[in-house]
Amino acid sequence: MLKFYFNGSPNPSKVALYLEETGLPYEAIAVDTRKGQQFDPEFLKLNPNAKVPVIDDDGIVVFDSNAILLYLAEKHGLFLPDKRYRGEMLSWLMFIATGIGPYSGQAVHFRHFTPEPVPYAMKRYQFEAERHYGVLDEHLANRKFIVGESYSFLDMAAWGWCRMGNYVMGDDAWGKFTNLKRFVEAINSRDAAARALALKDKHSFKPNFDDEAKRFMFRHQHQ
Incomplete structure (x- = not known):
């Protein structure tokens, strides 16, 4: 059986969504x-990079959430866009992997977790997060899904971080990105999304973000 190493953060959540959608x-x-x-x-x-998620698929190990989604979709042929969209699919997958994810993560760090304000860094990552979300919002203006005519693993990949738009960019985020809000709400309404987000509640995770947690999560501060 496939082993799924996870926690409740955005990147594992999108893999959990795929697993719950496919059964x-x-x-x-x-x-x-x-x-x-x-x-x-x-x-x-x-995973020598010390991050979740990771899967072990009967001895085949895959790490990085976007790699996992692509691997599973191609292996099982489930929630995979039609092959005529492959170039577009890869382009948007890399956009999510190299843009939406990293800039969202850094925007969150400098908005919520930096020990002292760093205005330049906050402005830089906030700007880039909003720019990337804006690109996706515009792309979704006249379509329900990122690629093709049906819901795919690519939509799940974007959902992982985009569902946290207010946390990434502030409480007015959805006022700016109404198409993206519609997209996220449609996925949030799916039963599989509820199960994916509830997965963490079935396991024991440390609830408080204390000094010990910060030493593990922000190791650069303790070098």
Whole structure:
């Protein structure tokens, strides 16, 4: 059975969504990054980059959420855009992987977690997060899905971070990106999305973000 190493953060959540949408059997294995479990030697054998999510598909190990989604969609042929859209699909997948995800993460860090304000960094990452969300919002102006005529793994990939738009960009985010809001709300309304987000509640994770958690999550501050 497929093993899914996860926590409740945006990137594992989109893989959880795919697994719940497809009904593929899997074993969920919690990795508590606030306790530093991502640095355990056995986990580092799976992902030397010390991040979740990771899957072990009967000995085939894949890390990085977008790589996992592409691997599973191509292997099972489920929620995979028609092959005539492959170039467009790869383009938007890389846009999510190199733009939406990283800039959202950095915007969140400098908005919510920096120990002291860093105006330049906050402005830089906020701007780039909003720019990327704006590109996707415009793309969705006259379409329900990112690529093709049907819901695909690519929409799940974008949903992971985009569902947290207010947390990334502030409370007025959805006023700026109404097409993206519609897109996110449509996915949020799916039963599989509710199950994916509830997965973390079935496992024990450290609830408080204390100094120990910060040492593991923000190691650059302790070098």
